[in-house]
Amino acid sequence: MSNATFTSRAAKSLRNSQLRRNINKATTTIRGKTARVTAELPDWEALRLAGREIKRSTLAELDKHLIALEESVTRAGGTVHWARDAAEAREIVVRLTKAHNTDQVIKIKSMTTDEIELNPALEGAGIRPYETDLADMIVQMGREKPSHLLVPAIHKNRVEIRDLFRDQMGSHGEGLSDRPTDLTKAARAYLRDKFLETRVAISGANFAVAETGSVVVVESEGNGRMCLTLPDVLISIMGIEKVLPRWQDLEVFLQLLPRAATGERMNPYTSIWTGTVPGDGPREFHLVLLDNGRSKILADEVSRETLHCIRCSRCLNVCPVYERAGGHAYDSMYQGPIGAIVTPQLKGLEEAGSLPYASSLCGACHEVCPVKINIPQILVHLRGKVVESKRETALGKLSGENMAMQVASRLFNNQQALEWSLWAGRLGQKLLTRDGVMPWLPPPLSGWTLSRDFPALPEQSFRDWWKQRENGK
Amino acid sequence: MSSRDIMLATIRHAISRPAPDGLPAVPPPGDLPAYRRRLDATGPEIVDRFLERLRDYNVHVEVLDSEAAVIAAATARLAALGLDRLVIPADLPAAWRPAGVTLVEDQALDHQTLNAIPGALTGAALAIAETGSIVLDGGRHQGRRALTLLPDYHLCVVFAGQLVGLVPEAMDQLGRHPARPITFFSGPSATADIELDRVVGVHGPRTLDVLFVTGPTQPREF
Numbered sequence: 008m009s010n011a012t013f014t015s016r017a018a019k020s021l022r023n024s025q026l027r028r029n030i031n032k033a034t035t036t037i038r039g040k041t042a043r044v045t046a047e048l049p050d051w052e053a054l055r056l057a058g059r060e061i062k063r064s065t066l067a068e069l070d071k072h073l074i075a076l077e078e079s080v081t082r083a084g085g086t087v088h089w090a091r092d093a094a095e096a097r098e099i100v101v102r103l104t105k106a107h108n109t110d111q112v113i114k115i116k117s118m119t120t121d122e123i124e125l126n127p128a129l130e131g132a133g134i135r136p137y138e139t140d141l142a143d144m145i146v147q148m149g150r151e152k153p154s155h156l157l158v159p160a161i162h163k164n165r166v167e168i169r170d171l172f173r174d175q176m177g178s179h180g181e182g183l184s185d186r187p188t189d190l191t192k193a194a195r196a197y198l199r200d201k202f203l204e205t206r207v208a209i210s211g212a213n214f215a216v217a218e219t220g221s222v223v224v225v226e227s228e229g230n231g232r233m234c235l236t237l238p239d240v241l242i243s244i245m246g247i248e249k250v251l252p253r254w255q256d257l258e259v260f261l262q263l264l265p266r267a268a269t270g271e272r273m274n275p276y277t278s279i280w281t282g283t284v285p286g287d288g289p290r291e292f293h294l295v296l297l298d299n300g301r302s303k304i305l306a307d308e309v310s311r312e313t314l315h316c317i318r319c320s321r322c323l324n325v326c327p328v329y330e331r332a333g334g335h336a337y338d339s340m341y342q343g344p345i346g347a348i349v350t351p352q353l354k355g356l357e358e359a360g361s362l363p364y365a366s367s368l369c370g371a372c373h374e375v376c377p378v379k380i381n382i383p384q385i386l387v388h389l390r391g392k393v394v395e396s397k398r399e400t401a402l403g404k405l406s407g408e409n410m411a412m413q414v415a416s417r418l419f420n421n422q423q424a425l426e427w428s429l430w431a432g433r434l435g436q437k438l439l440t441r442d443g444v445m446p447w448l449p450p451p452l453s454g455w456t457l458s459r460d461f462p463a464l465p466e467q468s469f470r471d472w473w474k475q476r477e478n479g480k
Numbered sequence: 481m482s483s484r485d486i487m488l489a490t491i492r493h494a495i496s497r498p499a500p501d502g503l504p505a506v507p508p509p510g511d512l513p514a515y516r517r518r519l520d521a522t523g524p525e526i527v528d529r530f531l532e533r534l535r536d537y538n539v540h541v542e543v544l545d546s547e548a549a550v551i552a553a554a555t556a557r558l559a560a561l562g563l564d565r566l567v568i569p570a571d572l573p574a575a576w577r578p579a580g581v582t583l584v585e586d587q588a589l590d591h592q593t594l595n596a597i598p599g600a601l602t603g604a605a606l607a608i609a610e611t612g613s614i615v616l617d618g619g620r621h622q623g624r625r626a627l628t629l630l631p632d633y634h635l636c637v638v639f640a641g642q643l644v645g646l647v648p649e650a651m652d653q654l655g656r657h658p659a660r661p662i663t664f665f666s667g668p669s670a671t672a673d674i675e676l677d678r679v680v681g682v683h684g685p686r687t688l689d690v691l692f693v694t695g696p697t698q699p700r701e702f
Contacts, residue, residue, distance in 0.1 A: 033676050053515040060512055070491045083659060089484040141682065142673035158673060165675055187674040191682055198683065203591055219658040229629075229669035229683030236625045237591055247491070254655045258648040259515065272533070273611035273647075273666035276684070281659040286588065287624035288661055298487050306494035 012361035017332035026162045026333050033161050034324040040270025057259045058378040062315040072217040072250045079220030083282020085292040092299050093123035101132045109206050115231045116140035117211025119244045121340035137201050139230035148175050154334030208234035212245035217252050221281040225274045235278050241289040248314040267377035268319035300353040309388045315378040322372035344372035348385045363389035407451030433464050519645020526609045526645050533612025537667030546695035554578035567597045569623030599633035606642045608650045613666040634685040640694045
């Protein structure tokens with residue numbers, strides 16, 4: 008496990024009151040809107056079930072659907088590339104971009120390109136990537152990491168954003184005020200030049216339809232339409248789990264996603280394109296199918312449904328842990344409850360083993376998920392794996408947690424030993440108990456009381472009370 | 481082995497294990513939970529819902545009782561906005577072409593030229609009442625995507641006969657030509673990226689006006 012854990016990162020972000028205010032405002036607002044527009048559909052529950060069933064049956068025959076997608080995209084004039092991991096995906100995109108002798112690309116918000124760390128690879132190859140989603144552009148200009156799936160710059164205030172724009176937008180940033188309308192206007196003018204002059208665009212994909220080869224991007228700002236329409240070349244990168252078998256399946260997800268994500272009946276812009284069309288849009292289209300750990304998730308029967316996720320971020324907005332700790336504590340482009348299950352599975356438990364513990368298991372995420380992913384169950388499953396993998400190391404065997412569990416296991420198997428230890432415990436706890444709880448335990452149990460109290464043993468155990476009652480009869 | 485073969489082999493191995501809850505791996509066809517595929521409402525109710533949604537989005541709508549009223553309405557609206565130049569798809573009907581403005585037919589105009597034109601006038605493929613969406617698919621009277629993207633103003637003619645109730649009804653119709661480039665727009669582009677303040681009009685046309693024709697409609701064609 009890396010040295011910085013969720014707990015240590017959260018401890019830092021909890022001290023940032025601006026961040027907590029912003030996140031609280033964001034999550035409260037979006038929660039209200041999503042609740043309203045999901046409640047107004049009489050068939051919302053049926054849509055969720057349909058979404059889950061479509062995802063489940065698609066994953067069960069994923070190989071077949073990917074082959075069908077490859078065939079239909081190729082038939083429509085596109086080219087399909089297969090990338091086993093992030094390095095291979097980066098190599099494909101850099102190679103395709105370089106083939107067009109360009110030193111800049113425009114990008115649509117895409118978590119998949121963040122996941123494969125595409126931007127540093129492009130920069131390393133002498134290609135400058137321009138993020139065109141407003142928040143992503145702000146995060147990129149500030150050389151930071153996103154803090155929310157949908158509103159990645161939620162940790163920044165308007166003055167900070169104005170300073171970034173003044174600094175980096177050339178003439179479009181001169182004398183800029185900090186009013187959001189002025190900032191947005193400046194971004195429009197600055198990016199319009201980029202849209203018109205850049206020949207290669209890079210996007211993610213929300214859905215891709217195997218039977219037709221159609222790819223879908225949903226968005227709010229219109230930068231997506233610009234990138235999908237104006238350049239000569241379009242490269243789209245999608246996780247293999249994004250494929251849908253049939254055109255008809257879109258009718259379910261185009262209802263689920265906007266209502267669960269931003270609380271809109273429909274997002275402002277949805278683009279669906281199929282290969283290339285003469286005289287309309289890019290002349291060249293590449294679709295990169297990315298595994299990068301997804302098939303490993305698919306192989307685990309319990310956590311398989313992690314791959315149902317349509318990246319709506321509704322689970323973030325209802326999560327009490329996310330609302331307080333903020334997105335950066337998850338140290339990943341996938342945050343909140345879904346991040347707590349996606350990241351450890353993509354990056355490995357050694358790297359992100361603290362994330363499955365970033366939850367109180369309250370279940371709010373499962374309750375609202377538009378495709379009904381049982382996030383708490385997967386969290387517990389992953390916690391089990393973390394403990395198993397820790398026990399395999401010598402240090403893990405000697406850890407306080409493991410020793411305590413071993414001792415507890417013995418005690419609970421032996422009545423006399425248990426009674427004796429309870430008696431000893433009642434004697435020993437006297438010095439540590441305040442108001443019925445022990446706020447601090449000595450090592451090796453001190454880890455438990457770092458963030459919670461340990462309830463003191465009552466004066467009399469149930470067994471003792473029972474014995475006394477029997478005798479008194 | 482190619483990456484493709486390795487990925488497919490890995491996936492096949494991964495899915496060879498059954499689901500733990502004993503559910504069949506693939507639900508039988510037609511077994512999807514019954515969500516609504518048609519809106520259970522009368523024609524006027526569907527129109528009302530659509531217009532209400534557009535007003536929610538602050539879209540300026542004019543309801544016309546016949547196609548013959550399009551020219552007058554468009555001319556007046558453009559004059560009110562002070563717009564004097566519009567790009568139009570080459571197949572835009574003469575019966576929709578407003579007077580008193582320069583109309584530039586799109587004959588493969590380059591992007592810079594399109595970008596310098598302040599507005600566009602087109603028809604639509606269909607519209608969805610439940611979501612207030614207007615859908616373009618590059619078919620009749622709509623032009624290519626850049627035409628309704630680069631100008632800052634879009635005037636769109638929509639017929640009541642093109643209106644459907646729900647998203648599934650729209651996808652059924654669009655599915656007849658899925659290879660066409662399709663754009664849904666539902667309200668103006670917007671962002672809440674700066675302190676969650678909603679700012680309307682980021683990229684694309686910042687103003688969308690709709691002429692909604694309820695009367696005798698042009699023949700439906702997909």
